[in-house]
Amino acid sequence: MPKSPALSSCKKPFSLPPSSSLQQNPKSNMVETHKKPHVIFIPYPLQGHVIPAVHLAIKLASQGFTITFINTQAIHHQTSNAQPSSEPDIFAKVRESGLDIRYTTVSDGLPIGFDRSLNLDQFAAALLHVFSAHVDEVVGQIVKSDDSIRCLIADTFFGWPSKIAKKFGLLYVSFWTEPALVFTLYYHMDLLMINGHFACQDCREDTIDYIPGVKAIEPKDMASYLQETDTTSVYHQLIFEAFNDARNADFLLCNTVQELEVETLSALQAKMPCYAIGPIFPNGFTKSFVATSLWSESDCTQWLDKKPHGSVLYVSFGSFAHVAKRDLVEIAKGLSLSKVSFVWVLRPDIVSSDDADPLPDGFEEEVADRAMIIPWCSQRAVLAHPAVGGFLTHCGWNSVLESIWCQVPLLSLPLHTDQFTNRKLVVDDWKIGFNLSDGRFVTKEEVSNNVKRLMSGKSEDGFRNTIKEMKKTLENALSCNGSSEKNMARFVKDLKTKISEKMKPVDRSACTGG
Template sequence: MATEQNPHAILFPYPLQGHVIPAVNLAINLASRGFTITFVNTKSIHHKTTQANNNNNVHAANGEADDIFAAVRGSGLDIRYATVSDGLPVEYDRSLNDEQFTGAMVYVMAAHVEELVAKMVKCSVPPVSCLIVDTFFVWGSAIAKKYGLLCASFWTEPALVYTLYYHMDLLIKNGHFASHDNRKDPIDYIPGVKTIEPKDLMSYLQEDDATTLVHQLIFAAFNDVRGADFVLCNTVHDLEPQVIEALQCYKPFYAIGPILPRGFTNNATVATSLWAESDCTQWLNSKPHGSVLYASFGSYAHITKWALWEIANGLLLSDVSFIWVLRPDVVSSNDLDPLPVGFKEAVRGRGMIIHWCSQQQVLTHPAIGGFLTHCGWNSILESIWCEVPLLCFPLFTDQFTNRKLVVDDWKVGINLSDNQRLVNKEEVLKNVNRFMEENLRNQLKATMGEIKKYLENALGPGGSCDKNMDCFVNNFNAKAKISSAAIN
């Protein structure tokens, strides 16, 4: 008699650290609910991750000797690990060659993925039943359909951003996007979305030219997602209820966030950092509570050298202590020390400048009083959880829309600059000092405490995170049985 086997999902995170981290936590969550997960990093991400974690045990030519989930599997979860080529050489500088990287995502990677999926469908035990694919991949539902698998699309940003991309046809039809002279009046026709200003759209939807490679990727990805069976979204239902309810009219859309490690402790058992981490604890221990500004522009966004110098000079003029994460390629891989000459010496003692760190470790330290951020979605969720107010300077993509949520809707942060595209040292000085002043910080923290309750309720017993995840698993199992019966 046949025995019922675990559902087996192959999970493909988009090859950027901000997408890999929530995908790792999703893998752990699903495995704890009885799924077998095969987690697939690109060979490039795997290479950078193992390098960053000082792991020199990669002997296999294909780079698969190290397994980032080895310790997790030891705790009883069935999470397997594999790698796949994105179509570019492992050592190729994707940061310096973003257009070539995007081209590989659109036109090359699918063939490598399909080869892996075909092999796993043929011989995996338990048999593969599902692909879980980052929404920004252009091939997820097409490959799933070809091999008779269910497809869950994993969206790592707010539901608001998803629905704006999903309704690009309406933005084009109404002349707010992809026209020679984009309209500047408010947008009030997106289902579930209150009026939104064009300046608060994602950077790619503020552009006149929609023929670039990244636009080709976005159009193809949101065409492919229409064929997915489910969408899993790293947001909190009660933070975006109208948007989510409108999206549920199209297909099952589950708000399963915030996808944070339980207890919000650094999960050292799964390597996700792409750079070696500096430990800031000793330095932070020497600073008064709430006195330090943490600044980071994330793992992929770039900043112009001019803007970086204006921020540096503003920080220099302020009296504020700060930790500033400046990864090696934050301006360009060709400019490894982009700060003004003499800046590091001038701020010695009150400024700590590092390439990378454990953001969770820093945000949870009592010396941290605020976060100068590019408004990446992971950073926003982590800051809310830690009740650290946000000083916002979005750089590209969803960050402009995320800024709107933080500053205008939830009121848990302020802008670094009146003009989100430009900044000068005088504005930096004024807004850093204002932001770190105790009265405003306390006001922002109080508001943030209220927003944090939505996250706590979502993660609590009977909260939307578990409830929606259970609903997804139940609906997945039901649909999988129907698919299996149809095949047999």
Template structure:
């Protein structure tokens, strides 16, 4: 599809509601910036009081409680507004930890939507220009309800690869063929999903591999992917050339636009405070290390590991004799006793490694000292790693990460596996890290990364696929008000 020249120059005002997770907030903010800077959008970014509290605690804002104040008051004067609302639960409620299932129940039982509806209504009543678009994360199960009530255009934003969207979208086929939600789940390859040649069941998302489908998360997935079928547009943080068959199959069913990668590629520095944890600056330590010698280790903002896994990774890193930065965030282990690292770990690694609770990932990955990334295969981490030319050692933990791993290791060959469905053992980790950081192995993956990175880069050019797809989306908004 190619964008046509348009005589329309309509201004749109979109309310943007991301899922309240770090991996969804960042691409949503970046898409908001792109719409405001290049597409003449007014955007009201809607979030929750507890998230705003976490952001301001992690990185206190100097002038305002408004995370967009710098870009709004800067030279480009972007019209991005910021609102936070209550989700009906106390600020200190453990939404992602021990009370996760309770929080998901609040989400799926229709209680959260009452607060969102009230927040949307207040924005609409007090906004100039008039709000006409709702851009909402695809995991919300009631986007169409909000859009219909307030007469808004319904745009669904998918922050993960198109392949994962395609699997959820065809969950009925997985059930019909016995690969999901069946007493005796099939283990043979899946070859009936439109746009997917063949998929091993181990490459399904963790939720599609689970046998208990009565949980709140499964209710949300079912409702959300019924709701998304009524979206007027689906915007996806992927690149058309990377997932062409899958995207073409989806476009035969729904208006699906690959508009990624949405991260800001100009600079690894933050001009907007979005992190939910305080950042540690690793630059001074990295500056003293040789080029491509350091392994960056991070398992993202949400995934939980067992204490045994953390211990085995610690021993594997210690015995590998490789330079490393390990992001070991608080509460990565549920109900931990505060003692995650083995006795003598700090002494054992000497100055070879540092452990930090959180850091600026783009700043680390862009540093010349980084030679590899031991990752959970979160989609944002994958795109950023490719952008900075860093090969990946893959250890998926849950949700889309298993499917993402397939793209990285099997399809694009820009990474390798830490383990193959085996329990983590320190000796295996040691061997894998040494092999992964071996120059010959890294060089081969870096050749493949250059190819994939070129696709990301060209997609963002003025005549690139992602730029054109975003143009088509705006064109369609203008032509069919």
């Protein structure tokens, strides 16, 4: 059975329509767009958020929307450097296929070369106070020049989209890129505070069983920001603002699947118009029309082609979070002890921007005959390769969904934010993998033992059969009559209905300061 079949049984669900299907203006030979509802789309400026945003924008454009996609200059700069031959406009090839997606960039308020991952509070403050002002200005300019603008879609983690949408008479769609369970916990921060599980010096450590749609969760399985006792950081301020703002959204889109989070989504849907439309992947899964990688990708194909089926462990800790130096050294020593072949994505800043060579002395020589250590790669392409049989991961949500799609069981080492909750879903609820370490610190012995257990292929663990069934759940959701396709169609219909209700003349005085 191929690891990465078509994403849906629908006819080309993510494909782009031929340009001949578009109306042409004979005077200008330009695509006529004034009859299309125009949507402004703003992703959160981290790779894990940009990727699903790009592919959702493409899907919406294929549903008859004009999209203006706003990236930060820093993200655009890093993407361009990673693919020097790419177009200045990341959607150029998409437009060649006939979809109307415009592209622009604005400053997030920090110098392009500023290290955002090591200065999270400064990054959060810039997004909250400076980037929002730049977005306000550019949205005003777009609205002033195009009276077909009807909607703003923005990542939930911003604390201001509903205010900007209201200012310019637009609908606001909040886009959530993580599990519905994580959204629900943030959404009910007030209950966590009232019950003493969050935002107090001596927080309770017993099971949380009072959140609507959540049977039970341990405090250690909440997002890292909900486990911290000091909530005065700028990032906490951003989170508080974001979920106050999300309550004002006209619609909520979630990159998850209804069948994976039935009770949580049902409880959310009782509170707000919420649509589970995931997993959001590019057409063909491994290939994308749009460059979204922040690092130059190494091609692992030829190396993997020489390895036996299911024999290679893929190791990656994502695009943003850092690994403690001590843990990284133990992981390296454990991989060496395991004698398992592996591809390890080792970002240049995986420990710190100031530590360019964090591996133990002699490690690369020890494993040279069975390892490929690279700064970055196309993760979907590697996971889809038949030689890959396991994934040592930080449990980022994109990584979890991609791993399920490729039927690759997971070895979990959560590092930051939603990854702790994702680990609970993967290990405790869905049972498609297990923990790298059950202690406070990682040890080389447990790394070696758990890597060998993951890669042994023994059926008694059960997670390989379970992940095959979960893959079917994702496939079914993306089929013509599947839950995600139906939810997407319902969202488009509901959005267009609400847009038509707002088609009466809009007061644009805010655009000119009147």
